[in-house]
C-alpha cells in the first residue's frame with residue numbers, strides 16, 4: 166500500500182519519467198514502480214490516432230496504420246448514409262447516418278481494405294502491424 170506524503174511525491178515525480186525503470190523506497194517497503202510505469206506507457210501508446218472520419222464522401226485518413234489490438238472508430242460526418250465494409254468480409258457496418266459511429270478491433274496484422282457499400286468508389290485501408 167502506498168501512503169501519502171513522501172511516497173506520493175516520489176510516485177508523482179516518477180510518473181513524469183514514464184518508461185524509466187525506477188524503484189522507490191516507500192513506507193519501509195520496496196515498491197516496484199516500474200510495472201505501473203510500463204502500464205501507463207502502454208496506455209498512452211494506445212491513445213494514438215485510431216479514429217477515421219467519413220467526410221465529403223471520403224475516409225479520412227484514407228490509410229491508417231495502427232498497432233495490433235487497436236479499436237478503430239469511424240464517424241460519419243456526412244448527411245449522406247455511408248457504410249464501412251471490408252472488401253473480404255472481415256467486418257462491416259450497417260448504414261451509418263450522420264454522426265453514427267462504427268468500431269472494429271483489429272487483433273491480427275494485415276492490410277484491411279474496405280469501402281462504402283453505397284458508394285463503392287469510396288475506398289480506404291487500415292494497416293495493422
Ligand SMILES: [Cu+2]
Pocket residue numbers: 246247248281282283284287
Ligand atoms: Cu458512402
